[in-house]
Amino acid sequence: MPKASRTAPLSQPEQPSQHVVVGLGPVDPAIVGDVLGEDVTFVPDPTPDDLAVAEGAIVRADRHVDEDLLARAPRLRVIARTGVGVDLVDVAAASARGIPVVITPNSGSRAVAEGVLAMALHLTKRLRPLTDLVREGRWAERNSVPVGDLDGATLGIVGHGRIGRRVGELAAAFGMRTLAYDPYSPPPPEIARADPGELAEASDVLTLHVPLTDETRHLVDEAFLARVKPGAVLINCGRGALIDPDATLAALKAGRLSGVGLDVFDPEPARHHPLFDHPDVVLTPHLMGMTRRAMALTFVDAARGVADVLAGRPPTAVADPDWTHRKAMA
Numbered sequence: 001m002p003k004a005s006r007t008a009p010l011s012q013p014e015q016p017s018q019h020v021v022v023g024l025g026p027v028d029p030a031i032v033g034d035v036l037g038e039d040v041t042f043v044p045d046p047t048p049d050d051l052a053v054a055e056g057a058i059v060r061a062d063r064h065v066d067e068d069l070l071a072r073a074p075r076l077r078v079i080a081r082t083g084v085g086v087d088l089v090d091v092a093a094a095s096a097r098g099i100p101v102v103i104t105p106n107s108g109s110r111a112v113a114e115g116v117l118a119m120a121l122h123l124t125k126r127l128r129p130l131t132d133l134v135r136e137g138r139w140a141e142r143n144s145v146p147v148g149d150l151d152g153a154t155l156g157i158v159g160h161g162r163i164g165r166r167v168g169e170l171a172a173a174f175g176m177r178t179l180a181y182d183p184y185s186p187p188p189p190e191i192a193r194a195d196p197g198e199l200a201e202a203s204d205v206l207t208l209h210v211p212l213t214d215e216t217r218h219l220v221d222e223a224f225l226a227r228v229k230p231g232a233v234l235i236n237c238g239r240g241a242l243i244d245p246d247a248t249l250a251a252l253k254a255g256r257l258s259g260v261g262l263d264v265f266d267p268e269p270a271r272h273h274p275l276f277d278h279p280d281v282v283l284t285p286h287l288m289g290m291t292r293r294a295m296a297l298t299f300v301d302a303a304r305g306v307a308d309v310l311a312g313r314p315p316t317a318v319a320d321p322d323w324t325h326r327k328a329m330a
């Protein structure tokens with residue numbers, strides 16, 4: 001247990017000059033304590049007295065931060081939210097008090113990218129039907145399941161941001177050629193494609209890494225799927241509503257898609273759709289960004305953001321694009 005962590009009540013602090021940082025929701029004290037440093041007392045299970053003196057808070061995704069909580073924590077100087085979603089945090093109210101809401105957008109990127117590769121390998125190497133062959137003693141039928149390769153195949157990335165770029169890096173190690181479509185953060189010209197349909201026509205594996213917007217809702221629809229290279233694999237670890245599930249199932253049944261990997265659903269928790277029953281579909285319950293290492297990195301990034309603000313340094317990422325370090329310091 002690091003020196004900076006404690007669970008004792010605050011009425012008798014170990015050192016009067018200590019900053020107090022509270023955890024709202026389960027936060028690993030061993031990880032954040034090391035990052036916050038010796039002059040911070042981390043309180044994982046705060047009482048109202050702890051909240052009253054807290055200068056920082058590390059907040060898990062399911063916890064609300066509203067006017068009421070801010071009023072009960074009048075000395076708060078920074079809130080760090082694990083992950084990127086701030087739906088339950090009143091960012092405007094925090095900003096009005098000069099409190100930055102730090103987010104941790106980088107911590108899950110590498111894990112999600114690994115998840116994409118796991119799905120691509122599972123579907124391309126046909127692990128499910130091959131497992132069935134061995135399990136059921138159908139060895140003689142083994143040539144009936146064509147096994148593919150990532151080596152030499154083309155990866156099409158929709159959304160060349162943090163995760164999309166990392167998928168490209170991993171794919172390169174498998175000998176894949178990478179193409180990408182992203183009009184807002186243009187990929188290098190040699191891999192850029194001008195529209196999603198052009199990308200679909202050229203890709204053996206298509207992977208979606210865009211936010212959900214009016215423009216991207218049902219990006220993968222009947223018209224898009226009509227342009228997909230026959231036999232392509234489609235992977236969605238972005239947001240559920242990026243794909244039209246009915247059109248996706250029809251494309252699978254027609255053989256236009258050879259496999260589909262989904263980590264995200266619309267709505268969540270996922271409601272059963274006939275697509276889920278297709279043998280060439282692999283499903284995970286929005287967990288690819290929540291591996292053990294990604295969770296640890298999230299705590300590290302959140303604690304680093306808190307430590308930065310308490311030390312007067314600008315944090316790496318904040319939810320409110322209008323919040324500026326200079327403004328808060330003024």
Ligand SMILES: NC(=O)c1ccc[n+]([C@@H]2O[C@H](COP(=O)([O-])OP(=O)(O)OC[C@H]3O[C@@H](n4cnc5c(N)ncnc54)[C@H](O)[C@@H]3O)[C@@H](O)[C@H]2O)c1
Nearest residue numbers: 159160161162163164182184185209210211237238288289
């Ligand atoms: N499965 C998971 O556990 C998990 C975890 C983290 C993030 N995500 C999702 O993955 C998505 C990508 O995350 P990220 O960290 O790479 O985000 P990011 O912001 O770094 O990248 C998103 C990219 O999409 C591009 N983009 C936006 N609109 C586009 C459009 N209409 N067409 C093409 N490109 C467009 C942006 O320019 C940007 O480069 C997020 O939106 C998030 O919803 C999923």
